[in-house]
Amino acid sequence: MSFDVVITLSVVIAVFPLMAFTRIGPDIVLLGALILLLTLGVIDTGEALGGFSNSGLFTVAFLYVMVASIRETGGIDLIIRHVLGRPKTRGGALARLLLPVASLSAFLNNTPVVATYIPAVLGWSRRLNIPSHRLLMPLSFASILGGTVTLFGTSTNLVVHGLLTDRYPELAMGLFDIAWVGVPVAIVGLAYLMLLGHRLLPQRREAAQAFENPREFTIEMEVDPNGSLVDKTVEEAGLRHLQELFLVEIDRGGNVVSVVGPGERLKGGDRLVFAGTSTAAVELQQIRGLIPSRHGESSLEKDFKERRLVEAVVSDQCQFVGKRIRDGHFRTLYGAAVLAVCRGGERVAGNLGQVRLQPSDVLLLEARPPFIERHRQSRDFLLISQLNGSARPVHEKAWLAWSILVGVIALASFGVMSMMNAAMLGALLVLVTGCCTVSAAKRGMDTQVLLTIAASFGLGAALESSGAAGMLAGKALGFADDNPWLLLLGTYLLVALLTELVTNNAAAVIIFPIVMASAESLGVNPMPFVVAVMFAASSSFLTPIGYQTNLMVYGPGGYRFGDYLRVGGLLNLLVAAVALPLIPLFWPF
Structure with missing residues (x-):
């Protein structure tokens, strides 16, 4: 085993627990690992900076700008007001909530979708007398399921596709190609959430209930x-x-x-x-000089x-x-x-x-x-x-922001231009038309995600150039007994496990070169393994830390860690049971 292989494996092995069990941001951990590998000569400058020029990274960045335009114009809020309504049953409420969320998340980053929905759902649940914890976890899971339907659905899909086109330009995928698997996965997952998933959640006291009575946590006095x-x-x-x-x-x-x-x-x-x-x-x-307040109503109850x-x-x-x-x-x-x-x-x-x-x-x-x-x-x-005192967003330009997004999707879907080019054009249009200000676009950029993706490319390049990916691929083939089905299953399980502990982008990018080397050694089509990485990286249902939307609903819903295992564990199995047989059906070995 060469020096480069030892160093690369040591760094990669150290990266995962640092991201999973410390408060150091994944971008800092990965950038630190990248600098170490560059300093030790395992990779050169071109390989270290290769991720910063990847088309998938830039596509994600431009999509953030378009999502910011829809948020700034109140485009998501407008949909919420029209689709929630007043359903008569809990099943009807879940359908009105989950179906639109999954549909939106197929084309928008799901973090702003969920962030916009949470306050609306909290008020809506009180009006319907439905405990909000029955709705918030399904809301997060539905957004994740929706992201599996298109390449635009998650940043991970775009990044993995960028890796694929860099390695095999002839295997470039269309925007809706993964829908052959994503749609069945989303249908089965949403049906589970509406029929059974929400019933598995025990009664929980939510944050809103804990804050209901201001007199429990405030004291009022008057100046004599x-x-x-x-x-x-x-x-x-x-x-x-x-x-x-x-x-x-x-x-x-x-x-x-x-x-x-x-x-x-x-x-x-x-x-x-x-x-x-x-x-x-x-x-x-x-x-x-202080006397007890003589007022009956708490000051916090006044606007x-x-x-x-x-x-x-x-x-x-x-x-x-x-x-x-x-x-x-x-x-x-x-x-x-x-x-x-x-x-x-x-x-x-x-x-x-x-x-x-x-x-x-x-x-x-x-x-x-x-x-x-x-x-x-x-x-x-x-x-x-x-x-x-909530102010309603101004919706005058919401239709324009949505129209630009639809146009970008059409241009990319019909092959008029590449996904990156279409996203770049869309980002420019929302700025020129005033749907999004430059400052709002900057705020909408999730720089941590972008840096994490770019640095992950460097680690992937180190695994490739040092020979570590080839060595690990040989080990993987030994475990899989040269059986592509077992290799596909192992790939899915490994990425699904890692994505619960670290960011899904990092898990996918670092594992990608190992999986590709395995497929090449086996002499089979790499596409089933590429799609398996996409779906496994999106299967973040087991823990609140596995995906940002899960953490967003964790506090407001009053959930416990075990609630995710209870509801998400079965959902993980269902997604795997649907995806794994379908992937080789549409992308044969």
């Missing part, structure tokens, strides 16, 4: 007009560094001062709202144009994960005050400042109106949902 605190700043009054409480807003004569700063001067009759526990009220009662109540789902990439809210200076960084934290459907009790944030925690925040737009695309939050 004749007391000693009048005209003192918050800092001078000793209200800035309380042990178990945070001053989050001041209700002053029908107006609100939100996200209160230390220099704010108190006025007589000010109604002060503190976030914390009821047991901490003793601390406030000992402050001279003020100067402030918003927001639910935010913490991302696994959030810089505050593992830190205490007080130590991390959350209010200073985001301009928002944490009112409560919900984890696993239950509000986290105790001293709010001592709570250490975890991925998928749901935060109830009080913020100023610009917070939502400023942090909507932040890597720190998977989802930001406004609870009060």
Whole structure:
């Protein structure tokens, strides 16, 4: 075994646990691995940077811009308003929800689709008296299933197709070629979710229920007009560094001062709202100049144009994960005050400042109106949902954004131009027509995904050039006993397992050269294995961390880790049972 093979295998083996079990972003892990391989001379500069020029990567980037245009024009919101309606049964509700979501996800990145649907589904479920946890996990799974229908459906499909055309230009696929397998997979999967899947979910308390009664996590006091605190700043009054409480807003004569700063001067009759526990009220009662609030209605139940109540789902990439809210200076960084934290459907009790944030925690925040737009695309939050005073998107240009997307699909489908060229033209048109601003397009670019994809290409190139892919292919053929069916099954299982632990793009790109070397050694058509990698990389149903949309619904739905195993395990088996026999039928060995 050569030095290059040893180094490459060591780096690749180290990459997977680092991505799966640490908070280091997959883009940083893979870029670090790429730099190490380049420094040690395993790959040259051209191979290291090859991923940054791949057509699949650029197609994904341009599609992000078109998806941003549909989001900015309210195109998804417009569809939601027309299709949800008021079904009479739970089965009817699931059909109205899952079928359009799967259809949209066949052509749009499913992360913004699910992000737009979640707030609408939470309100819709309350109107229908259907527990939202019966709808949110099926929502995520339906978006994943829809992505298997076309090459546009997921970034993984486009990236794997880019690898395929680089290696075998003559085997380029059409936009709808994988629909021969994707449509049956989606039909079976959606039928399972509508008929059985949602019934396997136990009763759960959702985040919205944990935040229903503001008096459970807030304390209200008033400034005595004749007391000693009048005209003192918050800092001078000793209200800035309380042990178990945070001053989050001041209700002053029908107006609100939100996200209160230390220099704010108190006025007589000010109604002060503190976030914390009821047991901490003793601390406030000992402050001279404060008296208990005489108002019956909580200040948080009133609408003020100067402030918003927001639910935010913490991302696994959030810089505050593992830190205490007080130590991390959350209010200073985001301009928002944490009112409560919900984890696993239950509000986290105790001293709010001592709570250490975890991925998928749901935060109830009080913020100023610009917070939502400023942090909507932040890597720190998977989802930001406004609870009060929601403004409807302007839909005047929604039809234009949808028309451009349909035109791009038509151009790519009929072979008028390549998928990358069509996506590039579509991105240009949405910018020129004003469907999407340049700043919105930049925010819509998921740079972490793009860097992860580009760096993964470098690792794949290292496996290829070092000879490690060929060596592993020989081992794989030995296990498969030179049987293409067993090799296909092994490929599917390996990629499906890895995609639950790391990003689906990285799993697909790194495994791709090994699988191609195996197919070439066996002397069979590589296409069945290419399609198997696409479908296996999309089969992320077993864990909340396997796919971003799964993590997005995890907190709001109040789910447990085992809920994904219970519902997603059977769905994984169904998808494999449908896909594996069909793939060689349409792409023979």
